Amino acid sequence: MLEVADIFRAHGPAWRATTRLSLGQLKVMSAIERCRTAALGGHVLRCSGCARTEVSFNSCRDRHCPKCQASAAHRWLEARQADLLPVEYYHVVFTLPAAIGAIAWYNKRVIYGLLFDVAADTLRTIAADPRHLGAQIGATLVLHTWGSALTHHPHVHGIVPGGGLSPDGERWIACRPGFFLPVRVLSRLFRRRFLEALADSHRRGQLQFFGEYAALADPPVFAQWLAPLRACEWFVYAKRPFAGPEAVLGYLSRYTHRVAISNQRLLAFDEHGVTFRWKDYREKGRTRYKTMTLEAGEFIRRFLLHVLPGGFHRIRHYGLLANPVRRASLARVRELLDVAPEIDTPSDDPIVETRPAFICRHCGAPMIVIDILERMAPIRAPPTKGRP
Incomplete structure (x- = not known):
């Protein structure tokens, strides 16, 4: 199967020689190029059932790597299963206009952070x-x-339970079947609060502008640039x-x-x-x-x-699902809905079985590590100029 890594390995060295990249982008390229190759080391495995031997190279575990995200998603979903409630769930999307998206590329941490917080604040305020x-x-x-x-x-993208706790915390209030919150009201409040927060970030000197947007560093010019965005419709x-x-x-x-x-979307890589x-x-349609x-x-x-700033969280929980209060909030909601609470099996329960880390693809038996292959290069080193 054609992979993004193949394209990076073939054209990355020559392209990097003519392009200025951030350290974060270089690290992502390095990780993807080396993912599941001998450069990162690995394990020699032997099946305890059919005695087959195979080599499993280590993953880079970078969050931008197409090969590493399936297992990361599986682990995350297992942790989220206990959070589900027996209520309707809704999918809400908040999108920034193209004009703001253009300056967001130079101000990822600030503008992406505002997008998260203002979208969550809009949902909670209207609800x-x-x-x-x-x-x-x-x-x-x-x-x-x-x-x-x-x-x-x-x-x-927002995943929202269709209801919430009453202000006194004594009742579960469900939304109308099939309807969560009015989209037009969400859109107007999202637009107003985001532009207010963006203007405040500009006053604090938190935004950077380059090239054709360099003039926006001047407050009057920036205010004039914001004016049309207050009148256009924002997509929610x-x-x-x-x-x-x-x-x-x-x-x-x-x-x-x-x-x-x-990688599944890649079709061909040629001249x-x-x-x-x-x-x-x-x-529409096909x-x-x-x-x-x-x-x-x-x-x-x-x-x-689309490389994110280091340490920036791209999945966030708000309100009743915020990490500090989630456990207590969900327990209260289940109590009000008369739903049996999730029971955590004690870790020392003899019934609990430890799932093997490696499973044979041929017979399904556990595989045993018989040798360790040391990595050849540190994963966080920038890519070399030559072919890795």
Whole structure:
């Protein structure tokens, strides 16, 4: 199967020689190029059943690597299963206008952070209004920065239970079946609060501007630039409720640890460039599924647009689902809904079985590590100029 790593290995060294990259982008390229290769070391395994021997190379575990996110998503989902409630769940999307997306690339930490916090604050404010729901809600938000064609398109996906606790915490208030909160009201409040927060960040000197946007560093120019954004419509979308908790988990498994492009979408890599599948959301039906070919250097550039700042969390929980209060909040909600609480099996229970770390693909028996292969290069070193 064609992989992003193949493109990085073939064209990365020459492209890096002509392009200025951040240290974070260099680290991502290094990790993806070396992922599951002898450079990172590994294990020699022997099956305890059929005695087959095979080599398993180590993963880079970088959150931008297409090969490493499936297992990371599986582990995250196992931890989230106990958080599900027997209520409707809704999917809400908050998208930044293209103009703000253009300056967000130079101010990722600030603007992506505002996108998270303002979207969550908007949901909680409208839900707390007695004219709409009048309840304290919880939400899980996931940041995506790409469109299907790898363009820069910052937006957050929200997974929200369809209801919340009453202000006194004594009742569960469910939303109307099939309807969560009015999208138009969410959009207007999101627009106003985001622009207020963005203007405040500008006054504090937290934003940087370069190239054609350098003039925005001047407060009057920035205020003039913001004016049209106060009048245009901002895209906030609420989908129909999921069909049960299993559908919520299925959705989360596809979205929480997704990267800019998966290896499955790659079709060809030749002298013409990189060809991949993409979805044109402006069209409907089967015609929206198309193919695109980009020159290898342009493909790499677009992929690296979506490297996040170090330590930036792209999955965040708010309200009733915020980490400090989640356990107590969920216990209270289950009590009000008359649902049996989740029972944690003690770790010293003799019934609990430890799942083997490696399973034979041929017979399903556990595999035993018989040798360790040392890594050849530190994973955080920048890529070398030559072919790795």
